[in-house]
Every structure is written in structure tokens, then in C-alpha cells.
Amino acid sequence: MDKKNIIFAPNVLLLDAAFLNGTVRDIKLLMGNKLGRELPDTDLVDWLICLALDGGLRGESNELQVLWVADEGVRQMPGCIPSALEELDGQACQTPIGEFSFSVVPSAGLVSRAGLFAELMKLALDAKEVKRLLLVPDFYEYGEKLAKTLHDFNTESDEDDALGKVLCFLLEEPDGGFPCSIDLITYSLMHIWGIAPDDL
DSSP: OOGGGOOOOSEEEEEEHHHIIIIIHHHHHHHHHHHTSOOOOEEHHHHHHHHHHHTTOOSSOEEEEEEEEEOTTOOBOTTEESOBHHHHTTOEEEETTEEEEEEEEEOTTTSOHHHHHHHHHHHHHHOTTOOEEEEEOOHHHHHHHHHHHHHHHHHHOSSTTTTTTEEEEESSOOTTOOSSEEEESHHHHHHHTTOOGGGO
């Protein structure tokens, strides 16, 4: 996928595959051990519906463009359904809240995954057609750089509230705040894995 020629949908979800392969995998293992049972695989479409709803999508005719950022050579997301990135790339599916389209954007060794995530984020922020931008970054790896990129964009933008359309999904509230809206991602994961709040 040529990121220079991306045509954005009104709603964009930018997701780092390494977050699923690392942090989410570890959380799933930890919760499963605590509950004493094996948790089911992560149904990606159901999880993305949860994120979209948490992000404010309502109704049945939304368009959500899901951009998966991945390191070159990463082809699988173990513990997910589907698990192969190539099964997602260029595909689309109809959901109860609208059509989801999927594209995989590999770093291709020319830029770091953190740099690619930031570049795609800036392109989406600049795109007038994007009304809502949802972010699922690998926060512990490059959260400070991400915060600086968002802050710089907000400072340089002509809009009064340049980051008003941005929601970042994190595991916890970062110290010192963050330059856009935040939602905790744990609840959507627990829902997909069949974990009730009382279980923990």
C-alpha cells in the first residue's frame, strides 16, 4: 500500500500489529492465569466493532478504514481470528455498524514502525475527509514520541481544536496527561474474551 496515495474514509482506525502480538498477548495470558481458564482467541472484527462503538460510531452505515502498521516480515497475529495479515490486506466486511475495510502498511525497512505510525497519523490528521481518528499504538514503545507529534500538530494547525477528532486507546491514563482524548482498551478486550468485571 502506497501511503502517499491513501484515500481516507471518514473514520480511520490506525492499529499497531505489534501491540496485539506483544502487549495484548501478555494481558490475555495474565488474565487467563488469574481466572484459571484458557481465554478464547481474539475475534478481530468483533473487537474492532467494540473499539468503533467506544470511539463514538453509531448507526448502521458507517465506513471504518482500518490501517494495520506492521514491521516488515510480520505476517501473523497469533491468538487472533483471522491471524494472517495477508488475509486482511485489501479486504472488507459488512458489520452491524457499517463497512470495515482493511489495509496492511509494512515498514519495509525504510522507516521504523513508530515513525510509520506517526506519519500515517499525521496524514490522517491533515486529511479533511477524516472526521474521526482512532489510535491503537504500541504506547510503551513510542508513547512520548506520539504525544509530541500530536502536540506539535495541534500547535501548528489552523483549527481551534485540531485534535478534537482523535481518540487514543491505552491501557492506563499516562502520567502528565495526553494531548487528545483517551479511552481504556482493557474493557473491550475483556468483553471479547468473555470476562465479566466481577470475574476479576
